[in-house]
Structure formats: C-alpha cells, structure tokens
Amino acid sequence: MTLTPLVYWAQRHEEIYLRVELTDAVNIGVQVRENVLQFQALGHGAKGQHQYEFRLEFLLPVKSEVSHKSTQRQVNITVRKEQRGWWERLTVQERKPAFLAPDFNRWLEESDAEMEIREKEEKRNRLKAVRHTEEGFVSLKTSFLFVYNLVQFLGFSWIFVNMTVRLFIFGQDSLYDTFHTISDVMFFCQILASVEVLNAAFGFVRTGVIPTLIQVVGRNFVLFIIFGSLEEMQHRPVVFFVFYLWSAIEIFRYPFYMLRCFNTKWKTLTWLRYTVWIPLYPLGVLAEAVAVIQSIPIFVQTKLFSIPLPKAIGTSISFSHVLHAYLILMFLGLFINFRHLYKQRKKQFQTKKRKTH
Numbered sequence: 001m002t003l004t005p006l007v008y009w010a011q012r013h014e015e016i017y018l019r020v021e022l023t024d025a026v027n028i029g030v031q032v033r034e035n036v037l038q039f040q041a042l043g044h045g046a047k048g049q050h051q052y053e054f055r056l057e058f059l060l061p062v063k064s065e066v067s068h069k070s071t072q073r074q075v076n077i078t079v080r081k082e083q084r085g086w087w088e089r090l091t092v093q094e095r096k097p098a099f100l101a102p103d104f105n106r107w108l109e110e111s112d113a114e115m116e117i118r119e120k121e122e123k124r125n126r127l128k129a130v131r132h133t134e135e136g137f138v139s140l141k142t143s144f145l146f147v148y149n150l151v152q153f154l155g156f157s158w159i160f161v162n163m164t165v166r167l168f169i170f171g172q173d174s175l176y177d178t179f180h181t182i183s184d185v186m187f188f189c190q191i192l193a194s195v196e197v198l199n200a201a202f203g204f205v206r207t208g209v210i211p212t213l214i215q216v217v218g219r220n221f222v223l224f225i226i227f228g229s230l231e232e233m234q235h236r237p238v239v240f241f242v243f244y245l246w247s248a249i250e251i252f253r254y255p256f257y258m259l260r261c262f263n264t265k266w267k268t269l270t271w272l273r274y275t276v277w278i279p280l281y282p283l284g285v286l287a288e289a290v291a292v293i294q295s296i297p298i299f300v301q302t303k304l305f306s307i308p309l310p311k312a313i314g315t316s317i318s319f320s321h322v323l324h325a326y327l328i329l330m331f332l333g334l335f336i337n338f339r340h341l342y343k344q345r346k347k348q349f350q351t352k353k354r355k356t357h
C-alpha cells in the first residue's frame with residue numbers, strides 16, 4: 001500500500017511552495033514532468049517510518065526544474081510557474097486531495113502577494129538608489145583626490161625644476177635667495193597639504209591621521225615660524241636644502257597617488273615613492289633641525305614670540321625654550337614617521353610579491 005505524507009502548499013505569482021511533513025527524510029526523489037510532480041522519500045511521517053509518495057497534477061503549466069531542501073523536520077519544494085499569475089487552486093482536479101492543505105505559515109491572498117512583490121521591488125529600487133549615490137560619492141571623491149594630487153604635483157614640480165635650473169645658472173648664489181623666489185608657491189602647497197590631515201581623518205584615504213599630522217605640522221612650523229617670521233633666516237642656504245629635500249619626494253609621491261586614484265600602479269614610480277624617502281627623510285629632518293638651531297639666537301635676540309611674565313618678575317620666557325623642546329619632538333616625529341613609511345613600503349612590496357606568484 002502507498003503511504004502519502006501530509007503536504008502543505010502556498011503560492012506566489014511566480015512560484016508554488018510545498019512543505020512535506022516528513023522527519024529525517026532520505027532518498028528523496030522529486031521530479032516534474034508534463035506539469036505532474038512525483039515525490040518519493042523514506043522518512044518518518046504520520047504513519048511512522050516508511051516509504052512515502054505522492055503525485056500532484058498542477059492546474060497550469062510549470063517549469064520542469066524543481067528545487068528542494070530537506071531539514072530534519074520537513075522537505076521544502078519550490079516549483080516555478082511557467083507563466084506569472086495567480087491560481088485559483090493547486091491541482092487540475094477540483095477536489096482537493098486529502099493529504100493536501102494550505103500552508104498558513106506562508107499563505108498569502110493574491111492582493112497581499114502583490115503587495116509583497118511591490119515591497120520587494122521598492123526595496124530593490126531603494127538599494128539601487130543607495131548604490132547609485134555611493135557610486136556618485138566615490139567618483140566625486142576620486143575626482144577631488146585626483147585634482148588635489150595634480151595641483152600638488154604641479155606646485156612641487158615647479159619648485160623642484162625652478163630650484164634646479166637656478167642652481168645650474170647661478171650656482172652657489174642661488175642658495176641665498178631661494179625663499180624669495182619659491183616661498184609663495186611653497187606657502188600655497190603646504191597650506192593646501194593640510195587637506196591631507198582631513199583626508200585621513202574622514203577616511204578618504206587609507207592612512208593614519210598621526211603620521212600625516214606630524215608631517216603637515218612639522219613642515220608648516222618650519223615654513224611659517226622659522227622661515228616666514230624671521231627675515232634673517234630667509235637668506236640662508238638652509239632654506240634651499242629644506243625646500244629641495246621636501247620637493248624631491250613630492251614629485252614622485254603625488255603622481256603615484258594620481259595613478260592610485262584609478263587603481264593603477266606604475267612599477268618604477270611605486271619603487272621611487274617608497275624608496276626615495278629612505279635617504280631624504282633623515283636628511284630633511286636634519287636640514288629642518290639646522291634651521292631651528294640657527295634660528296634660536298635670533299629669537300633670543302629679537303624676543304619674538306617670547307611670553308611676557310608679570311612686571312614684578314620683570315622678565316619673559318624666550319621662544320627659544322619652545323624651540324629646544326621642538327628639536328626633541330622632531331626626532332620623535334622622525335622616528336614615528338620613519339617607522340610608518342617603512343611599514344607602508346613593506347606592505348606595498350609584499351602585496352606585489354604575493355600578486356606575482
């Protein structure tokens with residue numbers, strides 16, 4: 001005698017769901033041929049552990065591909081309708097088979113099913129809109145970074161080329177008027193470089209805020225406080241060395257970033273960006289330290305930026321104390337950034353090795 005399991009059903013506009021009440025079902029066979037579904041499996045049903053079977057002739061055409069998933073408690077079958085629509089019943093015969101019942105867990109009336117479709121569509125449209133906005137934001141961010149890097153590249157290239165040409169034409173004399181020929185563009189580039197701290201802080205670029213802050217604050221301190229505020233410093237050769245060392249790295253760093261905006265890398269440029277800093281960074285810090293040391297007697301003499309103390313004490317705190325503290329900070333900054341750049345270098349070249357294998 002053939003045993004039939006209990007089967008619960010529900011529909012949507014495009015699918016039929018069947019839930020077969022069999023626990024621990026094995027040897028499950030489900031086929032759909034000419035709109036007739038045949039099911040057989042061995043499992044524990046209403047009549048105990050047996051072979052169970054049933055057959056359903058659908059009201060309207062269905063696709064022959066059928067999917068089923070079994071859990072410990074049941075077998076779930078999904079059949080796709082050939083044509084989208086709402087069926088008035090499941091089977092061709094008007095009388096419902098005794099083993100078949102509506103699945104009230106999934107049951108929906110036609111209007112509710114339509115609402116469900118509409119909700120799904122709305123959700124899909126919302127997701128599409130979010131993706132669209134995100135894509136717009138990404139392309140805006142990329143354009144912004146590209147333009148920023150381009151402007152910095154042009155600025156630092158101008159500085160580097162101008163200083164090199166002047167060195168060739170005027171020789172040693174060019175060392176003494178670097179500030180007057182270069183400072184405007186350097187001021188512009190270094191003020192603009194503050195954007196890099198914001199880029200790091202807002203996550204526009206994958207980098208740490210601290211190394212960027214050290215870099216930007218460190219350079220701007222030397223540029224505005226040491227060179228900018230002391231005319232006596234502006235004619236010294238140290239300005240040439242500081243500006244030349246700063247711009248020598250930037251003419252590789254910014255074009256490297258420009259390519260990264262398009263997820264591109266050029267091997268030689270990547271190597272230069274992550275190698276040239278090894279000699280340049282300590283030399284740059286050394287040149288900046290020389291500038292700070294040279295400025296100390298001038299600050300003492302001119303009392304510029306000194307902090308006046310109450311009249312009863314009758315003296316003031318010289319800015320030179322701040323500069324002494326800054327000299328220590330500089331070497332701390334050098335250590336932090338050198339370690340950071342070393343890690344970045346390792347990351348770049350390790351990734352590359354992994355990719356080529």
Ligand SMILES: CCCCCCCCCCCCC[C@@H](O)CC(=O)SCCNC(=O)CCNC(=O)[C@H](O)C(C)(C)COP(=O)(O)OP(=O)(O)OC[C@H]1O[C@@H](n2cnc3c(N)ncnc32)[C@H](O)[C@@H]1OP(=O)(O)O
Nearest residue numbers: 205206207211212215218249257260277280284330333344
């Ligand atoms: C808290 C304040 C305390 C102040 C204390 C003051 C202490 C003073 C110490 C001063 C020492 C400074 C000395 C210095 O002025 C001397 C010199 O500069 S000498 C010249 C040599 N210098 C250099 O080589 C340094 C150049 N500068 C830098 O490299 C960066 O400024 C630095 C922050 C140090 C490192 O950069 P970053 O962290 O960004 O590393 P990456 O370049 O590897 O970038 C990481 C990823 O982000 C992407 N990125 C970064 N920026 C951009 C951008 N603008 N556009 C697009 N993409 C960007 C980059 O591509 C990397 O991503 P991916 O790995 O996918 O490529």
